[in-house]
Amino acid sequence: MKDSDEKIAAVSTKSLSAENGDAAAYHQHAGLTKLSPAAIKDFLASKGIKISDPLSGEQDLRPIIKFEYLTEGANIVQDVFKSFKEPTPIQAATWPYLFSKRDVVGVAETGSGKTLAFGLPCIQRILALPKKQRKGIKAVIVSPTRELAVQIHEQLVKLAKPVGLECVCVYGGVPKDQQRVDLKKSQIVVATPGRLKDLMDEQAADLSAAEFACLDEADRMLDKGFEDDIRMILSATAPAAQRQTVMFTATWPESVRNLASTFMNKPVQINIGGNTSGELQANPRxxxxxxxxxxxxxxxxxxxxxxxxxxxxxxxxxxxxxxxxxxxxxxxxxxxxxxxxxxxxxxxxxxxxxxxxxxxxxxxxxxxxxxxxxxxxxxxxxxxxxxxxxxxxxxxxxxxxxxxxxxxxxxxxxxxxxxxxxxxxxxxxxxxxxxxxxxxxxxxxxxxxxKYGTTIKKQEHSAYGAFFKKVDTNEKATKITFD
Incomplete structure (x- = not known):
C-alpha cells in the first residue's frame, strides 16, 4: 500500500505541478484540445451550460466531456466512474476550472452529480502536496443537513480511501468524542455548520491549513440561518489568496451573491440546464x-x-x-x-x-x-x-x-x-x-x-413582513449633490 500511495502522489504531483514547482496547474488533455470549437459549442448548447468567467480570454478551458479526458492524476481514482457513461454537465463544466484552482459557483438542479464535481479536484489538490505537508485538515465541505453530510462523506471516502487520505463527517445529534478523535487524523472534513462551529469553539477542529472550502446547497444553509456560522468557518480557513472556495447552489439569490463576493476571488459562475437567471426551476424530466x-x-x-x-x-x-x-x-x-x-x-x-x-x-x-x-x-x-x-x-x-x-x-x-x-x-x-x-x-x-388564482404572493422578510424592498447590496451607491 505504501508503494501504491507514493506512485499515486508522484503521478498526481507530476500532472498538477506548475512551472514554479509550488502551485498546481491543470493541463488539458490532448484529445480534448483537438476537438473543434463547433463540437464544444454544440456540447454546451445541448447540455444547457452557460459559463460566465471574469477572466474570459485569458484561459481556454474546455469542458471535460469524457472521462478519458481527465488528467493522469485524476484517472487514478476513475474506478468510481465505472458505472457512468460520461460526466454529468456540472462535472464536465466545472472540472477544468476546479483543477486550475479557480473559485467556482455552480448553479444546478439537485441530482446533477455535484459531489463528485468538487470531490475529485479536492482529492487531487491534496495529493499534489508533498507527503509531509498532508497532515492536518486540508479541505472542509459544509452542507445544511446531517443526511446530506453523511451522503457526501460516503462519496468522498470512495475517492479518498484508495489514495491513503482520511475523511471525517461531523454533525449534531451524536456524541462528539469519536468526531474529536477522527478530526486529528483526517485531511478532509465534511460537516454541518452548527456542529463544526462547536468543535472549533472548543479547539477540536483547526481549519487554519484548509486551502479548499466547499459550500454545498449554499442557498439552503443561508435560508436556515447559518450565515454567521458559515462566515466564521470560512474566516478560520487559510487566507483567501491561498484558499480555493467553491459554492454549489440550486438558486442564486442575493444572500448567496453577497457571500460569494466576500469570500471568493473572481469566481467562475456555471449555470446548468439553461437556468441563466439562477431562479429555482423544476427538473423537466x-x-x-x-x-x-x-x-x-x-x-x-x-x-x-x-x-x-x-x-x-x-x-x-x-x-x-x-x-x-x-x-x-x-x-x-x-x-x-x-x-x-x-x-x-x-x-x-x-x-x-x-x-x-x-x-x-x-x-x-x-x-x-x-x-x-x-x-x-x-x-x-x-x-x-x-x-x-x-x-x-x-x-x-x-x-x-x-x-x-x-x-x-x-x-x-x-x-x-x-x-x-x-x-x-x-x-x-x-x-x-x-x-x-x-x-x-x-x-x-x-x-x-x-380556479385558486395565479397570483404569486409577495416574498416576505422575517422582520419586515411583505413591506420590505429587495435591493442589490453589491450595487454602488449614487452620489447626490445638493445646492
Missing amino acids: IKQVVEVMIPKTKEYRLIEILRQYKKFSKKDSQEDRILIFCLYKKEATRMENFIRSKGFNVAGIHGDLSQAKRTESLEAFKNGSVPLLVATDVAARGLDIPSVKLVLNYTFPLTAEDYVHRIGRTGRAGADGKAITFFTEHEKHLSGALIAVLKGANQQVPEELL
Whole structure:
C-alpha cells in the first residue's frame, strides 16, 4: 500500500505541478484540445451550460466531456466512474476550472452529480502536496443537513480511501468524542455548520491549513440561518489568496451573491440546464401531476396510489421506491403508522427521531429492504436515493422552493421521474407559485388549480413582513449633490 500511495502522489504531483514547482496547474488533455470549437459549442448548447468567467480570454478551458479526458492524476481514482457513461454537465463544466484552482459557483438542479464535481479536484489538490505537508485538515465541505453530510462523506471516502487520505463527517445529534478523535487524523472534513462551529469553539477542529472550502446547497444553509456560522468557518480557513472556495447552489439569490463576493476571488459562475437567471426551476424530466381534492379524501387516494404502483408488502418488490412527504413531524408519524396498518412495508424519517433511527430508516430505504419512506422536508434536499420511482406530496410544503426540492428526489442523474401532489384549499395561497413552477417545466396545469388564482404572493422578510424592498447590496451607491 505504501508503494501504491507514493506512485499515486508522484503521478498526481507530476500532472498538477506548475512551472514554479509550488502551485498546481491543470493541463488539458490532448484529445480534448483537438476537438473543434463547433463540437464544444454544440456540447454546451445541448447540455444547457452557460459559463460566465471574469477572466474570459485569458484561459481556454474546455469542458471535460469524457472521462478519458481527465488528467493522469485524476484517472487514478476513475474506478468510481465505472458505472457512468460520461460526466454529468456540472462535472464536465466545472472540472477544468476546479483543477486550475479557480473559485467556482455552480448553479444546478439537485441530482446533477455535484459531489463528485468538487470531490475529485479536492482529492487531487491534496495529493499534489508533498507527503509531509498532508497532515492536518486540508479541505472542509459544509452542507445544511446531517443526511446530506453523511451522503457526501460516503462519496468522498470512495475517492479518498484508495489514495491513503482520511475523511471525517461531523454533525449534531451524536456524541462528539469519536468526531474529536477522527478530526486529528483526517485531511478532509465534511460537516454541518452548527456542529463544526462547536468543535472549533472548543479547539477540536483547526481549519487554519484548509486551502479548499466547499459550500454545498449554499442557498439552503443561508435560508436556515447559518450565515454567521458559515462566515466564521470560512474566516478560520487559510487566507483567501491561498484558499480555493467553491459554492454549489440550486438558486442564486442575493444572500448567496453577497457571500460569494466576500469570500471568493473572481469566481467562475456555471449555470446548468439553461437556468441563466439562477431562479429555482423544476427538473423537466419529472412528470408532475397535481390532484386538487378535499382534505378528507387524501388518505383513501394515498392507499389507492400505493396499491396501483405495486404491492409493496411483498418482499420481492425491492427495485422501485416511493417517497411520501408530509409537512409536520406528527403528521409523518401518523401517516407512517396508517400506511403500515394497511399492510405496507414502510419506514419514517423526521426531526423527532434519533439520528440512529433516521440513519437506519434511510439505509433500509436505499437498499430496498423498505421500499416506502414517509418523510418531512428533512429529506427534501440533496439526498441521492437510487430508484425513487415516485415522489408523493401528501401535504404541500410551505413554499414552492421546498416543493421543487422535494420532487427533485426522483428523476436524478439523467433519469425520468414522476411526482404526484395533493393540493387542497388550505394551500390555495400557494397556487400561483405552483402554477409558475408547472408552466416553467412545461407541465400540465389542472383547471381546478387555476380556479385558486395565479397570483404569486409577495416574498416576505422575517422582520419586515411583505413591506420590505429587495435591493442589490453589491450595487454602488449614487452620489447626490445638493445646492
